Amino acid sequence: MDTQLITVDSVSLVLAQLAHGPALVRQVIYEVPPELRMRRPAPGVWSAHEHAVHLPAVQPIMMRRLDQMLRDPSQPIKSYEPSRDEPDDARLKLDLDAEMDRFDRERAAMIERLKTLTPDQWAISVDHEEYSHYSVFIMFRHLALHDLYHAYRIEERLLRKSWN
Numbered sequence: 001m002d003t004q005l006i007t008v009d010s011v012s013l014v015l016a017q018l019a020h021g022p023a024l025v026r027q028v029i030y031e032v033p034p035e036l037r038m039r040r041p042a043p044g045v046w047s048a049h050e051h052a053v054h055l056p057a058v059q060p061i062m063m064r065r066l067d068q069m070l071r072d073p074s075q076p077i078k079s080y081e082p083s084r085d086e087p088d089d090a091r092l093k094l095d096l097d098a099e100m101d102r103f104d105r106e107r108a109a110m111i112e113r114l115k116t117l118t119p120d121q122w123a124i125s126v127d128h129e130e131y132s133h134y135s136v137f138i139m140f141r142h143l144a145l146h147d148l149y150h151a152y153r154i155e156e157r158l159l160r161k162s163w164n
Contacts, residue, residue, distance in 0.1 A: 006122050006137045014141045019111055021147030022103045025052055028154045029096065038092055041157065048157035050091040051150040056103035057091075059110060062143055066113075069124050069136055076127040077134060114140060 029037070029052040037049040046054070061080055068075055121136060128134035 006119065006135075010141075011122055011137065014137070014144050015111055015114060017144035017147070018107065018114075018140065021055070021144065021151075022100070022107050024151050025055060025103065025147060025154065026100055028151050028158060029100070032154065032158045036157065037096065039157075041160065044088065046153065047092070048154045049096055051153045051157075053091050053094040053096060053099040055147060055150055056099050056106060057094075058143070058146065059103070059106045062139060063110060063113070065139060066136065069126050069139075070121060073124050073126050076129060079128070079130040 029048060032048045038047045040047045040050075058080075065077055068077070117136065123135060123137065125133060125135040131138075
């Protein structure tokens with residue numbers, strides 16, 4: 001990635017979105033009636049609960065990647081795919097309230113750490129098993145977009161007419 005595209009403003013936008021992610025997810029998941037939170041729309045398709053609890057589970061992966069990228073950018077990043085890397089029902093076993101608290105706590109710590117990165121650190125690029133290019137900036141922008149994707153999926157579960 002051209003480091004000129006990584007500006008103070010672009011980093012600020014990513015940090016702001018990361019900061020808002022947990023509150024938005026909390027808002028939509030707690031609007032879903034409790035009796036529908038774990039209901040899957042089809043076999044193998046995630047419930048609202050699974051979408052919500054997946055988000056705090058991803059944060060430690062991103063922080064390990066950050067440590068690896070800062071320590072040794074020559075090491076490639078392995079892809080993560082929950083359907084491949086975890087049992088199908090793993091997320092259904094997690095407590096929603098505890099995971100949302102974890103999401104808040106770990107995201108705040110993540111943001112504080114990210115605020116300490118230099119422009120050169122944001123620009124560190126590495127090979128990624130799945131993507132054509134990948135940097136610290138792209139990884140955390142991707143995470144910010146990832147929050148929105150899952151919040152959208154939760155809202156889809158909330159708004160399903162067939163469940164009302």
